[in-house]
Amino acid sequence: MTEDIDAAARADEARGRRRRGALLFLRDLLVIFVVAVLVSFLIKTYLIRxxxxxxxxxxxxxxxxxxxxxxxxxxxxxxxxxxxxxxxxxxxxxxTARPEPxxxxxxxxxxxxxxxxxxxxxxxxxxxxxxxxxxxxxxxxxxxxxxxxxxxxxxxxxxxxxxxxxxxxxxxxxxxxxxxxxxxxxxxxxxxxxxxxxxxxxxxxxxxxxxxxxxxxxxxxxxxxxxxxxxxxxxxxxxxxxxxx
The missing domain is CATH 2.10.109.10 (Umud Fragment, subunit A)
Structure with a gap:
């Protein structure tokens, strides 16, 4: 019985680690995206266009x-x-003025x-x-x-x-x-x-x-x-x- 409880606990812990890993991955992707957009905006505004x-x-x-x-x-x-x-x-x-498409x-x-x-x-x-x-x-x-x-x-x-x-x-x-x-x-x-x-x-x-x-x-x-x-x-x-x- 104790072994079953330990196995269930380990499985729950593994699932938790996977969820945290997925959330960290999504967070990193979001940070990279925001930084890329910010850098692109600054380049377009001040450097090249x-x-x-x-x-x-x-x-x-x-x-x-x-x-x-x-x-x-x-x-x-x-x-x-x-x-x-x-x-x-x-x-x-x-x-000459032209209408917006x-x-x-x-x-x-x-x-x-x-x-x-x-x-x-x-x-x-x-x-x-x-x-x-x-x-x-x-x-x-x-x-x-x-x-x-x-x-x-x-x-x-x-x-x-x-x-x-x-x-x-x-x-x-x-x-x-x-x-x-x-x-x-x-x-x-x-x-x-x-x-x-x-x-x-x-x-x-x-x-x-x-x-x-x-x-x-x-x-x-x-x-x-x-x-x-x-x-x-x-x-x-x-x-x-x-x-x-």
């Missing part, structure tokens, strides 16, 4: 539906340079969560991506007799731009602007199919992008795999440009 390309304005550098990674340390902790490809919030009047509640909740931790880029249509041509104080104009853009009086040869067949001028419209302090002049690489600073001069910001509107600098194409590559800023193009007077 994913976007997809919704338009043709940066072809052939970036194609529609390319996924890019953006360095959010630029410009707060890392310098901004001419030639950088940047993502920024609409300065006002650049984007309807999603089933579960899909919307999943998309919201993935966006929170940086795995979704559902807000890409609310941002723009262009190349920085003029920094604060720069004088940017086009076109000289060779059809080039000039910055602070120095014409630049832009190997990254796409022009229509037979076209030689870097812009379909002439312009001459002085970039205000704390603002940028940006242009798309697909010069004849980009609603950039040139074509937003009738907006409140007169086509200039406040530096405070920047999300960061795009530095790599992350998807599709066949297009994995760094996004060049072409420092040699802008190497000879003097500082603004």
């Amino acid at each position: 994913s976007f997809y390309i919704p338009s043709q304005s940066m072809e052939q550098t970036l194609l529609v539906d390319d996924r890019i990674i953006v360095n959010e340390l630029v410009p707060d902790l890392m310098p901004l340079s001419r030639g950088d490809v940047v993502v920024f919030e609409d300065p006002g009047g650049w984007l 309807e999603q089933p509640p579960l899909v919307a909740a999943i998309d919201w969560f993935f966006s929170l931790v940086g795995l979704s880029a559902s807000d890409s249509n609310d941002h723009l991506i262009k190349r920085v041509i003029g920094l604060p104080g720069d004088h940017v104009e086009c076109c000289n007799p060779l059809g080039q853009v000039s910055v602070n009086g120095v014409p630049i040869d832009e190997p990254y731009i796409t022009l229509p067949e037979g076209e030689t001028e870097a812009s379909g419209d002439d312009f001459s602007v002085e970039v205000p302090a704390d603002a940028l002049w940006v242009m798309g690489d697909n010069r004849y199919n980009s609603k950039d600073s040139r074509y937003n001069r009738d907006t409140p910001g007169e086509g200039f992008v406040p530096v405070e509107n920047l999300v960061g600098r795009a530095f790599v194409i992350s998807w599709p795999v066949a297009r994995w590559s760094w996004i060049g800023d072409y420092p040699e193009v802008f190497a000879g440009i003097p500082d603004p007077e």
